[in-house]
Each structure stands twice: as C-alpha cells, then as structure tokens.
Amino acid sequence: MLRRLLLALALLLLVGVVRLPFETALQAEQRAAGFHAARVGLDLRQRLGQTGFLAALSGCRAVVADLLCIEAYSAWERVEWGRLNWLFETASSLQPRALFIWEMASWHMGYNASRAAREDPRWKLEAQRRRAERQYLELSRGFLQRGIAALPNEPKLYELLGTLERDKFNDPLAASVAYGTGATLPGAKGYLRRFSAYCLAQVPGREVEAHARLRALYDLGPQEHLPTLLKEMRRLEEKLALPPEQRIYKDR
Amino acid sequence: MTPAISIRHLSKVFPVPFRRERVVAVEDLSLEVAPGQVYGLLGPNGSGKSTTMKMVLGLVPPTRGQVEVFGVDADRVESRVAVGFLPENPYFQKFLTGTETVAFFGRLAGVPKRDLRDRARELLRLVGLEEAADRRLSGYSKGMLQRIGLAQALVQEPRLLVLDEPTAGVDPAGSRDIKDLILKFKDRGITVLLCSHLLAQVQEICDRIGILHRGRLVCEGPLAELIEKRAQTELVLENAPAGLLAEIEAAVGRHEGARLLHRRHPQASLEEFFLTVTGDEKKP
Amino acid sequence: MSTAAPLPAHRLFSPARVGAIARNTLTELTRQKVFYLLLLFGLLLIGSSVLLVRFSFQDQFQMLKDISLGAMSIFGSLLAILATAAMLPRDIEERTLYTILAKPVPRVEYVLGKFLGIAGMLACALFLMGLLFLLILFVRERGVEAEMAASLSGDAAALAAQIETLRAQVFHPNLLAAGLTIFAKTCVLAALTLFVSTFATSQIFTVFIVTTAYFIGHFQATAREYWQAMGGAAWSKAFAGFVAILFPDLQIFNLVDEIAVGVAVPLALLGKTLVLGGFYVLIYLLAAQLVFAQKEL
Numbered sequence: 001m002l003r004r005l006l007l008a009l010a011l012l013l014l015v016g017v018v019r020l021p022f023e024t025a026l027q028a029e030q031r032a033a034g035f036h037a038a039r040v041g042l043d044l045r046q047r048l049g050q051t052g053f054l055a056a057l058s059g060c061r062a063v064v065a066d067l068l069c070i071e072a073y074s075a076w077e078r079v080e081w082g083r084l085n086w087l088f089e090t091a092s093s094l095q096p097r098a099l100f101i102w103e104m105a106s107w108h109m110g111y112n113a114s115r116a117a118r119e120d121p122r123w124k125l126e127a128q129r130r131r132a133e134r135q136y137l138e139l140s141r142g143f144l145q146r147g148i149a150a151l152p153n154e155p156k157l158y159e160l161l162g163t164l165e166r167d168k169f170n171d172p173l174a175a176s177v178a179y180g181t182g183a184t185l186p187g188a189k190g191y192l193r194r195f196s197a198y199c200l201a202q203v204p205g206r207e208v209e210a211h212a213r214l215r216a217l218y219d220l221g222p223q224e225h226l227p228t229l230l231k232e233m234r235r236l237e238e239k240l241a242l243p244p245e246q247r248i249y250k251d252r
Numbered sequence: 253m254t255p256a257i258s259i260r261h262l263s264k265v266f267p268v269p270f271r272r273e274r275v276v277a278v279e280d281l282s283l284e285v286a287p288g289q290v291y292g293l294l295g296p297n298g299s300g301k302s303t304t305m306k307m308v309l310g311l312v313p314p315t316r317g318q319v320e321v322f323g324v325d326a327d328r329v330e331s332r333v334a335v336g337f338l339p340e341n342p343y344f345q346k347f348l349t350g351t352e353t354v355a356f357f358g359r360l361a362g363v364p365k366r367d368l369r370d371r372a373r374e375l376l377r378l379v380g381l382e383e384a385a386d387r388r389l390s391g392y393s394k395g396m397l398q399r400i401g402l403a404q405a406l407v408q409e410p411r412l413l414v415l416d417e418p419t420a421g422v423d424p425a426g427s428r429d430i431k432d433l434i435l436k437f438k439d440r441g442i443t444v445l446l447c448s449h450l451l452a453q454v455q456e457i458c459d460r461i462g463i464l465h466r467g468r469l470v471c472e473g474p475l476a477e478l479i480e481k482r483a484q485t486e487l488v489l490e491n492a493p494a495g496l497l498a499e500i501e502a503a504v505g506r507h508e509g510a511r512l513l514h515r516r517h518p519q520a521s522l523e524e525f526f527l528t529v530t531g532d533e534k535k536p
Numbered sequence: 537m538s539t540a541a542p543l544p545a546h547r548l549f550s551p552a553r554v555g556a557i558a559r560n561t562l563t564e565l566t567r568q569k570v571f572y573l574l575l576l577f578g579l580l581l582i583g584s585s586v587l588l589v590r591f592s593f594q595d596q597f598q599m600l601k602d603i604s605l606g607a608m609s610i611f612g613s614l615l616a617i618l619a620t621a622a623m624l625p626r627d628i629e630e631r632t633l634y635t636i637l638a639k640p641v642p643r644v645e646y647v648l649g650k651f652l653g654i655a656g657m658l659a660c661a662l663f664l665m666g667l668l669f670l671l672i673l674f675v676r677e678r679g680v681e682a683e684m685a686a687s688l689s690g691d692a693a694a695l696a697a698q699i700e701t702l703r704a705q706v707f708h709p710n711l712l713a714a715g716l717t718i719f720a721k722t723c724v725l726a727a728l729t730l731f732v733s734t735f736a737t738s739q740i741f742t743v744f745i746v747t748t749a750y751f752i753g754h755f756q757a758t759a760r761e762y763w764q765a766m767g768g769a770a771w772s773k774a775f776a777g778f779v780a781i782l783f784p785d786l787q788i789f790n791l792v793d794e795i796a797v798g799v800a801v802p803l804a805l806l807g808k809t810l811v812l813g814g815f816y817v818l819i820y821l822l823a824a825q826l827v828f829a830q831k832e833l
C-alpha cells in the first residue's frame with residue numbers, strides 16, 4: 001500500500017505541474033473580471049490579527065470586512081474618529097469592490113468626523129479647527145478616490161466626490177469634473193450632468209463653456225427646464241452680455 | 253467437477269505497523285470444498301479462520317498461495333457473483349430498516365430493481381424477521397442482526413455461502429433456527445463454508461471439517477470418519493426389563509475381548525432440555 | 537441451482553451499483569445529525585440580521601448576502617471535511633465495508649459511490665442553506681417594500697420603479713453562480729478528504745491533514761506573491777513551487793466575496809472554474825482508488 005501511496009503522490013505532483021499554468025491563467029482571468037480584488041499583504045495580517053487573517057483568507061473576506069464595518073459603527077457611536085478611519089481602511093482594502101464600504105467611509109470622514117473636528121472645544125483657534133477639519137475631509141476624499149480606482153464604473157462614487165468637492169472643499173471646478181465624469185458612466189443618474197454644469201457655472205472664466213452646457217440641457221426639452229437651470233442661464237446671459245438671439249430670456 | 257472453493261498453499265502474513273515482528277495468520281493452507289458440501293472450519297480464537305474466509309472473498313490479498321471460487325481467482329470481482337457472506341459479528345448501518353438493508357445489498361449483488369422488495373420480504377420471512385422488517389436496525393438485537401446478515405448473504409440466491417460464526421451471541425432457539433436454515437440451504441444444494449466454535453452444532457450440520465491451529469491446518473476430513481470410535485458400539489434401549497439387561501451383560505462377559513464400559517440412562521442435551529422448558533420450539 | 541451451470545454474467549462497471557452506494561451514503565448522511573448545522577446556519581442569519589438593523593436597508597441586504605455566502609462556504613467546507621473523514625473509518629469499524637465488498641462490487645465503484653453520496657449531501661445542504669438565505673432575504677425585502685409603499689404613497693409609477701430596482705439588487709441571478717462555486721470547492725475538499733482517508737490511520741489524522749491543506753490551499757497564492765515580491769532566495773521559491781504543485785489552489789474557487797458585492801461572473805469564466813473543480817475531483821478520486829485498491833481491510 002505504501003508503494004501505491006507514493007504512486008498517488010507522484011500522480012498528484014505530475015498533475016500539479018500540468019495544472020499550474022492553466023490555473024495561473026485562470027486566476028489572471030478571474031482578476032481581470034474583477035475577482036480576488038483584495039490586496040492581502042502582511043500588513044493586513046498585522047491589522048487583523050491571526051484569526052481575522054485566517055478567516056479573511058479562507059473564504060470569508062466579505063464577512064470580515066462587514067464585521068469591521070459593524071465595529072466601525074460602534075466606534076462612531078463612541079466618537080473614536082481615528083479608529084473609525086483605521087477600521088474603514090482595513091475593511092476597504094479587504095473588500096475593495098464593495099461600494100457601500102467606500103460610501104460609508106467617505107460619509108463618516110467627510111460629514112461626521114470633519115464636523116466633530118470643527119466643533120471640537122479642545123481647539124482654541126479657528127485656524128486649528130480648520131486644519132483638523134481639513135484633515136478629515138482629505139481622508140474622505142482619499143476614500144472616494146481609492147473607491148473610484150477600485151470601481152471605476154460606479155457613478156455613485158463620482159457623485160459623492162463631486163458633492164464633497166462642492167460643499168466641503170468649495171471647489172466647483174473639481175466638483176464639476178467629478179459630476180461630469182460620473183454622468184458619462186452607464187447607469188448614471190440624470191442629475192449628474194446638470195450638477196456638473198451648475199458647478200462649472202460657478203467657476204470664474206468658464207462661463208462660456210458653462211452656458212453652452214446649460215443650453216444643451218435646456219434644448220433637451222421642457223423636462224430639463226428646472227428652476228436652478230433657468231436661474232443659472234439667466235445669470236450667465238447677463239454676465240456674458242449675450243446678444244438677444246442667443247438668450248432664452250429675451251425680455252430684457 | 254470444479255470445486256466450490258479450492259485453496260492451495262495459502263499464507264497470510266500481517267505486518268505490524270512500526271514493528272519488525274509480523275503476525276502469521278494463515279500458513280500453507282490447502283483444502284477443497286466440493287459443491288453442495290457443508291464445510292466446517294474449526295479452531296480456537298486467533299487461529300486464522302476469519303482471515304481465511306476474507307481471502308476466499310478477496311477482501312484480503314494472500315501473501316502466498318491461491319484461492320479459487322468456482323474456478324475463478326478470488327481476487328477477481330466475478331468470483332463473488334454467486335457468493336453470500338455473513339461476516340463475524342455483522343453490524344449494518346443502523347439507520348436503515350431491515351427491508352432497506354436487504355434491498356441495498358440486493359442491488360449491489362445485481363438483483364433487478366423490480367424484484368428487490370419482494371426478494372427482501374421473502375428473505376426476511378425466511379430468517380424470521382417479518383415483523384421487524386420496517387424497523388430501523390438500531391433497535392435490533394444481536395441475534396436479529398445475525399439473521400439480517402444471513403438474509404443479505406442470501407439475497408442473490410448464491411451458490412456458496414461463507415458464514416463466519418453464524419451463531420455467535422445468539423440464544424439457543426435462534427441458534428437452532430440458524431442451524432435449521434443451514435440444513436435447508438444444504439438441501440437446496442448450496443455449498444456452505446462456516447466456522448464456529450460451537451462444536452455440537454458443527455457436528456450436527458457439517459459434512460466435512462478442517463481444524464486450524466495457529467494458522468495451520470492440523471486435521472481435515474469427513475466429519476463422520478474423524479470422530480467415529482470404530483471399536484465401540486452404543487445400544488440405547490427403551491422399557492428394557494432388568495432381566496434383559498442382565499442377560500446382555502452376561503452375553504458380553506462370554507465373549508473374549510468384549511467389555512461393557514458403562515451402563516447409564518442417556519441424558520437429554522442441555523440445549524434440548526432448555527428448548528423444551530422454554531417451549532420456544534419452532535417448527536421441526 | 538446446479539453448480540455445473542456457468543456463473544451469472546457480471547458487469548465490470550455498473551452505474552446501478554454506484555448509484556445504490558451513493559444513495560445509501562446519502563441516506564446515511566441525511567439520517568445523521570449533520571443537518572443540525574443548518575439550524576446553526578439559520579440562527580446565524582437571523583442573529584446577524586438583528587445585528588444589522590442599524591444600517592440602511594441596502595447595506596443590510598449587502599451584509600446579509602456576504603454573511604450568508606461566507607457561512608455557506610465555511611459550513612459547506614466543514615461538512616465536506618468532517619463527514620467524509622468519518623465515512624471510511626466508520627465503514628471499516630462497522631464492517632459494512634466487508635459486507636459491501638463481499639458482493640461483486642469493484643472497489644472503484646465503492647470509492648465513486650461514496651463520493652457521489654457525499655456530493656449529493658453537499659448539494660442538498662447548500663441548497664437548503666441557500667433556500668433559507670433567500671427566504672430571509674425575501675421576508676426582509678418585502679418588509680422594505682411595504683415601508684417604501686407607506687412612505688411613497690401616491691406616486692405609483694415611482695414606487696414601482698423603486699421596487700423594481702430593489703428587487704433587481706437583492707435577487708441577483710449571480711447568487712446561483714456563487715452557490716455553484718461554493719459547491720465546486722466543497723466537492724474538491726470532499727474528494728481530497730476521501731483520498732487522505734484511504735491511507736490515514738485515524739479520522740483525526742485525516743481531518744488534520746485536510747485542514748492543513750485547506751489553509752495552505754487558500755494561502756498559497758498570497759504566499760507566492762509575497763515570496764515573489766521579496767525576490768526571495770532560490771530555495772524559498774522552490775519550496776513555494778513545490779507547495780503550489782502538491783496542494784490545490786482553493787482561492788481560485790473563492791469567487792463569492794466579489795459575487796456578493798455584485799461583480800458579474802462571465803459564463804465562460806464560471807464554466808472554466810467549475811471544470812477545474814471537476815478535474816481536481818477526478819484526480820483525487822483516482823489517487824484514492826489507487827491506494828484503496830490495495831488497502832488491507
């Protein structure tokens with residue numbers, strides 16, 4: 001029987017040599033299709049500890065990521081912002097294809113942690129507050145940018161990035177670019193294109209382009225004739241002093 | 253005619269793991285079992301009876317020598333087509349019912365699917381398990397397991413039955429039933445190889461016996477010849493008056509060399525007595 | 537019943553016998569207590585859905601999917617390893633193996649039948665777990681629909697559209713692909729366990745070896761990358777290569793993590809992965825038969 005066992009092991013080794021190239025190719029194909037997305041390096045092991053690392057690698061990566069998110073929720077309740085960031089970093093590197101982790105992470109950093117920093121009584125000076133707030137906003141933007149890198153076809157992330165740039169960084173140009181990129185993706189909400197144009201309208205020096213974009217939207221039909229659109233067009237018509245034939249508000 | 257079983261110079265040596273010594277279970281065994289014969293393999297525990305049977309069934313490969321069943325080498329699967337086997341202390345999957353067990357083995361033995369249930373019922377009736385047929389084996393007693401083992405051995409109407417201690421652990425009534433069954437198989441022309449250490453029973457049913465001791469066949473031949481005391485004669489008389497007995501004794505005394513060894517009332521065997529008292533006797 | 541008659545015909549390989557052994561194995565396994573595992577699975581799902589109520593319903597559905605598929609993968613693997621490891625020792629211990637092989641059953645049919653029985657049990661278990669999971673998902677989803685209807689009363693078209701998207705999100709046909717890859721992985725594990733149990737001296741030993749193989753099988757891709765990144769010494773590369781050749785790469789069957797978050801599996805890719813699984817099974821069964829054919833019982 002020992003002879004047979006050795007024979008069987010020899011068979012396994014032989015077959016292993018044959019299957020290895022095929023497996024490598026298949027794995028590459030799977031990666032290309034978006035699988036095995038996690039970057040599991042040794043640092044992840046240090047982060048997760050032995051058990052978590054084992055669990056994550058043996059078919060429960062998504063579950064471990066979810067548990068980290070659940071823990072992050074508790075960290076939020078205890079207002080531990082540093083830990084919250086750490087947990088989302090780990091969760092998102094485990095499961096970079098999960099949209100909801102990027103969403104959650106950027107929302108907590110960009111809207112909860114930054115607000116808390118702004119109102120943190122430990123900072124005496126306004127400048128200190130601003131700096132702390134800005135740090136969390138950067139973290140939020142970082143999550144969104146990494147999320148976009150992992151899920152380049154997800155309009156939702158561009159939308160969140162645009163909103164963050166517009167409302168928190170007060171950068172209408174960056175916001176317009178983010179909204180605009182999102183608008184070109186399949187499955188994008190119709191308002192992204194509008195938001196992109198609205199934001200562009202706020203950028204000094206880009207009024208002509210902004211007007212052209214608003215006009216293109218206007219020409220799509222009455223369903224696009226929304227109050228904000230009309231207001232912005234009117235403002236730009238005035239500002240650019242357009243001839244009446246290019247105006248939609250010809251009354252003045 | 254091809255013998256039912258033919259064993260030639262058969263040896264089996266078991267290696268003991270991680271040790272140098274080896275167990276010689278069977279050594280240079282040769283014997284033949286003719287078709288229709290009931291052959292008893294006797295011997296103390298550990299003498300190699302079960303190992304021999306396993307080699308007959310191809311479950312254990314021989315170290316040396318050869319076994320043929322109906323002329324087919326025992327290591328070939330076809331040699332088992334017409335063989336039924338009852339292992340020592342049979343034990344079946346306890347989650348199955350009696351019928352399911354027999355049907356399962358019937359399927360393995362090639363009984364057509366449509367005949368399975370009828371065959372199972374028939375066999376369970378034959379071994380006296382009719383009323384337990386639809387109960388799970390986990391509730392069966394040792395004797396019942398032995399019977400179900402017999403039923404599954406018979407499932408494809410084999411020509412050869414190999415029975416390893418068929419009556420071990422079975423009560424006297426059950427044991428007698430099994431003995432009667434074996435006699436019935438014999439009448440039907442089925443060859444039986446069995447081993448047992450209940451010598452009284454072996455004596456009642458076997459045509460031929462072989463005695464194994466430490467893996468060697470120390471004695472082999474037709475049962476009647478082996479145990480016959482040719483120099484002695486038994487007379488059993490009924491209602492003989494004292495005078496007649498005295499006359500016989502006197503007559504014995506007149507013959508040179510003849511001698512009366514003892515004079516007694518024959519005793520019932522304890523088995524007969526037990527069966528009479530418990531009144532559990534089944535049909536003749 | 538004359539002994540002079542030729543022996544009845546015997547088929548060298550009979551699907552009927554393999555089927556009988558497979559069915560018998562399946563019955564044995566289902567009548568045992570393995571299905572308590574399903575109860576545990578159900579409790580886990582219900583427990584975790586309670587834990588998840590704090591999140592938005594989209595996130596809840598997402599996590600419920602992750603947890604269910606992860607649990608199916610883990611429980612399925614456990615079932616495959618533990619149930620298979622116990623099988624051969626039990627058949628030997630209870631001597632049913634003797635009774636089976638004393639019938640005209642070639643050993644290869646026994647190996648095949650046992651494997652098919654286990655594969656059937658795994659399919660049943662995964663199917664039931666999947667059903668339970670879908671049921672919980674369904675109940676939750678209907679709850680959310682009702683909430684939507686309550687809050688969006690009036691605009692029927694908008695409501696219908698929202699419900700449409702919700703359903704499409706929750707009940708994605710990809711879940712079937714996830715189930716299939718999990719099944720493939722558990723079958724590979726069962727075949728490997730069957731092989732190990734043909735030479736292992738005890739059940740514990742089998743479980744130990746296969747568990748080791750399980751972890752190595754999941755980590756070797758990572759380890760390989762790590763070693764490559766280190767530009768490591770020649771011997772460590774050789775060792776990694778040897779490990780990769782000897783042990784199965786189980787990570788290749790782990791597509792559930794991404795399937796759960798909606799990454800689509802191209803049909804061809806799924807097909808190739810399943811074929812690879814079948815190939816592994818075949819090889820391990822062949823190895824098992826090689827050893828088992830000569831095994832002293």
Ligand SMILES: Nc1ncnc2c1ncn2[C@@H]1O[C@H](COP(=O)(O)OP(=O)(O)O)[C@@H](O)[C@H]1O
Pocket residue numbers: 266267275276277295296297298299300301302303304833
């Ligand atoms: N699988 C085995 N491995 C090692 N030794 C064995 C094995 N089977 C039987 N033996 C040994 O072979 C001898 C004969 O056993 P066995 O044939 O079972 O005897 P019997 O049936 O006459 O009681 C015993 O000493 C037993 O210990």
Ligand SMILES: [Mg+2]
Pocket residue numbers: 298301302303340416
């Ligand atoms: Mg014995």
